Amino acid sequence: SQTIHQWPATLVQPVGSPLSLECTVEGTSNPNLYWYRQAAGRGLQLLFYSVGIGQISSEVPQNLSASRPQDRQFILSSKKLLLSDSGFYLCAWSGYGQGRNIQYFGAGTRLSVL
């Protein structure tokens, strides 16, 4: 069966520090991968999605970036965090065929920028 791992679960970082969040998927190949952010009391905002290695689409301008160095690995990064980067970051994957319509989420990383 497929599983998705995200870490760390919680993170407290000072303003201006770098960020690296990692997400890996097991049990499937060539998944679509997604990064979302959910700010307190707000909906899910799609940040990036990837349909293959090295292929990244950015949905909103920001000081975050994403990379996909391997088929089942998706990394969210920042060189300098802002206070407004605080939120709940969720990685998701979707499969192939009709399964590409359904996304499955990792447990998320709760980031507090202070």
Place this chain on the structure above:
Amino acid sequence: RKEVEQDPGPFNVPEGATVAFNCTYSNSASQSFFWYRQDCRKEPKLLMSVYSSGNEDGRFTAQLNRASQYISLLIRDSKLSDSATYLCVVKGLNSGNTPLVFGKGTRLSVIA
């Protein structure tokens, strides 16, 4: 008009009640529809897909009205464990690479 709109709630209902949520979407070309459930401080999880003819899964019934561009979720015989935020989700085209669009969710509290 927002792509996917939901009443944020909260809906506070007693155990055993029937409760219904609606969701409207703006893109008439939307082809796939889902309800996700999100517990407090947890990730969203797929509750059910929504099919054109409507579908039922136990106490949950989902309906789609393409003409009016809305989706509904009906929960019968509410349980305390149904307390969560319910996210309406829409996908524009059946192309696999089109991202999903999530509503902000409707919060349900089932009270003993």
